[in-house]
Amino acid sequence: MPDHEAPPRAIMKGKENPRLFKEFGVDLRAMDLGFRISDNSYFNEFDLKFVQISVWHKGPADVERVRSLSDEVKKSGKRFVIHPFSLCLSETRKEERKYYLDMLERYARIADLGLILHDETVPGVGRLGGIWEEAYTEALSRIKKICPVSIENGTDCRNVVRFWKTFAGSIVFDIGHFEVAGMDCTGVMDEMGPGLLGKLDYIHLHRKGDLREGMGIRDHWPLEEGCPELAVLKRLLELRPGAKVILEVDGKADLAQSLKVLKGAAFSRNQRKNKIPNGK
Known part of the structure; x- marks a missing residue:
């Protein structure tokens, strides 16, 4: 993958972000923003437009928990997408596959906007091919x-473009995952x-930072003023206006901080009347 120039200096300086975003015509006030x-x-x-219900699936009880949570989300007037982990579409063992697909189909029937699923590899083999492909x-056809x-x-950021070309009718671009993999998002x-x-x-939006203690990951940190993820977001929205943006940060404080940063990046001093909301 070719090297690319570093982001313009103005992107990296938080106080200049409002001018930069305004100049390049990306109106973050109008983005379809969720968390x-x-x-x-x-x-x-x-008071955001939609949520992503993330669930690390451990058993059928998780489906019922998500069903109950989705009912609350509906009553609030928000839309939602469901993002289940640890259920493999490429599983070939008969009983395991039957279980995974049964659980995924249950989530699919609950989903409002749909499901978000990860790309997959074969452990010890690599890229999907043959019986796994x-x-x-x-499985994807059944769920769709x-x-x-x-x-x-x-899962495999370095080969995901090939995966998307083969399988995807709809794509989620996780900025932080590419950064942790050492990849240039522009490339x-x-x-x-x-x-x-x-x-x-x-678009999944969160910041790469230091290793998170006890978690073994370096991403899903809250946004900071002038962080390079804002430049990537701006470029993605230039290329695909209308893409939904999901703040993948955890906890009320991290979400509030990230919204504050987005608000600062989105507005110049005379553009304050249509604000990205704070928490109540």
């Missing part, structure tokens, strides 16, 4: 008969080209 939740502890405290294709499915770069966009960029429906 992720895993329970009902604070989703009603932020056939299994993934068949129930609800829309968007595929995120969550990924170039590799995607107009065809795949036209399938970009969601």
